[in-house]
Amino acid sequence: MDCAVDNTLSEKVILVLGNNRLEANKNKLTASSLYFASLFSENFSDHRKNEYPINYEISISTLKDFVNWAEHTEDNQNDKINHYIVEPSLEKYTNKNDTDPLELLELSVVFMCEKLTNALTSIIILHWLYAEKIIEIWLMAEELGLEKLRDVALGACLDRFEELPLSSVAELSLENLMKLIGNINISSSPNWLKFIAKEGIRNYRSTADHDLSNHLYKSLLKIAELPSNSCSSAIKNRQNLVPCVVAQKIVNSTREKLPCVYWWRKKNFSELVDLKDIVDLMDNGKEVFGRQIIGRGFSIYVIGGEQGLGSGRFNKTIWRYCLLSKTWFSIAQLPCPRRHMAVKFIKNRLYLIGGVGHHRLKLSSVDVLDIHTGLWSKAAEIPEMFTEVPASCVVDGKIIYHKTNFYVFDPKINRWDTVKLITPDYFGPYHVESLMGSNNNTCCNDNNIYISAIDHDAKESTVLSRFSLDSIKNVRREKIHEWTKTIFRQIFTGSKLISFLYNDGEVTIEEGMLKNINTYKSIRTYTHPMKNIHETGFEQRLGCFNVIDPDTLHEQISFFDQVKYNRHKK
Template sequence: MSDQITLNVGSKSFEVSKSHLVKISSYFEVMFSSPFAEKDQTEITLKDVNPHEFEAVLQFTQGKSIPIDDENVYEVLKIADMFDLKVMTSHCQKYLVDHLEHDKALKVWKAADMYGLTSLAKRAKSFILWHFPTLSTQQSWDDLSLEDFYSIVSCPELHVTPDTDLLKLIRHRLEACSPQDSNVCRLSLLKAIQDPSAPLANLKSRKLPIQPSVQGSSGYIHSFHLKTSSLSRPVCLPPFEQGGNCPVGIRTCAIGPYIYSLGGEEVIGRSNWNRKVWRYDTILQVWDCVMELPSPIRHMGICTDNDRNIFLVGGYGRFRVKSDAVFKLDMNARTCETLSPLPCPMNSPPCCVFDHDLFVFGPNLLRGSWSDKGFSWTSFEFDASRLPKGCNLSFKMDAAVTSATAIFLAQGYHLFKFSPEPKSYALELMGQFKDECVHMCMVEDRIYKFDASSDEASIEVFDTHSNRFDIIWTGESIDLQSYNGCFGVGPWTPLSMICWPTI
């Protein structure tokens, strides 16, 4: 019996080996190995298939290179899904991941959901949720089913800025509802607008799935996954590969789904500075260089306003000179503004942003504020009257983080709290960590402290509501105890990494 078969697709016919089709497709494997009518036929007609794209798919399965672009990727993906061509599906999926952009995100998400590409669908939805302020004005929302539309606008992780006209988008969608649309979904959208207890009522304070993370001294970023209580190191800083040198004095922080790494010198005294500001997109899972620093710098204090700005305070510049420079990097505009210098140079001072003011905890305690006259510094002193007697306080802090109502400071083992409003600097001792604190981050009103000794690594948590300290994870010793950066970042989903099969 001949191994050749003719496939009629539209106006074209293709001579193909049955054994080749069985090898690449479970669809054809079942067709030619089961008691179907097609088993012994020498000619088969395939319906609802574009002949041009089908020919390209056949060429790809035979090891030939074919161009995938925005014009053909969805039709090729449809054919790959129809005939269960997993290698072709992975090829299309990789293209869509590499080209996931604002004007394509909704269409990619819809296609990924239609063809059961779970990993791609999660990544595209995360992209839509975070970039919603930009995407909300697109016409492509009308192409979504009412159920899909509701799953986006009702999501508690939706990023909504004050100038995002979410209600206008919802009202437009309601007006465009067809009689076939589910009455349940129509009522859900109406309830979302009218019911103050609905998820939409709280969307102005976006809630990303934040993961506490730390940049280790080896150049890897370690992330603690709250749902699974597991620690992973899913990404290495660029352009440093495994076994390479991580710049000395580099600093890392995060804003929303983006991790930023900047500054540092690969070998001190060799003038091989890292001037680039690198950004890692945790949704697309790629690094890119977004801007450059105005001057070489390492071992600086770093903090963010959790919105768009990164602040660099002090550090060391060329010739190992301690710096008094303060920079504000606007990561949306990709610009750098030089603020008023510190009253004295500082090395790695803990700093944070609270109520739009910049606080620096170094040899001098400083509060930087903006006014009509610009940015200026004022000094302040802590009020230690509330501290227990005998509390040994040097006022040289090791780390600082902010909640919505207070600033938390670590000195050695001790954790302190103070609320600098209205101009009150009274310190309150909250307790002490099991080990000395060199860095910490705030995630969902809990302070996470990463620690590592020669034998064991651990993560300790302080709950700001219960005022309780707990060790929530222990494991083998890894490079958690560094000063490079500790931060919360989201959505952080290294498990969604796609492994592309090879032919």
């Protein structure tokens, strides 16, 4: 009995922080922290001590939270899971109105607790990247050498730049300011960028950053001097978008179908991410119908679907895959379960449009999620319901979908309008496969809707046409190009039109461009063997979208010679 008591006592140590004494389990600390594992090892002369001072400026509550986590964390957690699961001892940190996790994050780095650092990183990414906090998190992650959190926070700063507190932006060093306003991926109006650049010049005037020979300061001056009507003509490089398409792949071991996102990147067609984690977690071994996948920025979103048609078992969780952290996060619950809906982003608002709900009822409702706040709202009901995912796109901040007519939604007035389209007889009957808007980011605003349609009479024919949104009455459809093959998925990526085809274990990608709004030119065709894609290829409308290339997160803009640019403008 005495021996048992002695062994129990030897497992306890006292951590001393100022006037506070905190009892902790020595073995648990050793297992969870490389710092304590070294401190308690026989290589240190004082490893037999029972009391250890904590010589860091932290609060006692943070130290208590650390000890509580160390004593309750599970050692057998599956490291292969790449979706975020919060540990019970850390749940208090998921509420942004409760305890700030940054001090505990810093302590996890000091105590070399990689598992705790990763857990807190996921919590911060999901719950703490609101506008008032992002810059602080970004700078702290940079200082602590936490690359994953640094990159995600930087991406959030770029995405929400116009929402960042001006006082926080004004306190940035020249180097850090240029990491934001000099980044090719920043979401900001030119006028706001110019204003911030001019404020920076004023703030740095009496500091060491005021150096006319510094290349960063030169870039700051060029941003401040860009013409007010400039969009991006004076800038050499822009946001690097990568086209993605979703298909079912065949899992070799079981021959089951698994949704997979593929991307066409650097002349290579390959898997970006499959939905295995989501399927294993949510689908209950059933085939899910009507699930939709969409991309925005550095993220991919998985939405809705029903586990077997008519079963009434819907996937209600919206999942986001972060390309920067390579982690899945559950971000919201559907207010109205649905499948086969159209899904579109307008800025930070995700629109879930129509589709099918419980009891196979067609839905006319439109739910809108603000991904920055997590709040849901309603938009005007659609004019025509549907049971299969319709072709849809976003042009000039408006949503367009096609059923028996083309319908346009303007969020500024919360209204759907029907386009009165005039289609010349020579088009013949057709089935609309893709609706597209050009995202070339040029000075001219291209508000054309581009239609990719398969000719009913000639199955091996795909016609590209367009109509303008300048008016919704008596709008004429203009033919642009015709392919002698069936193309199910197409998307504009920058100035290029990317076409995806699949046939007999081979993917074909055609890159082309519009020489003008009425003339298409094919640039080059590529083929890639992909034997594990299901025979339906890209026929199902599961998702076709652009994401930002994560490798370009830190890429900076460069400028044409400003003199040449100004001369050209004249």
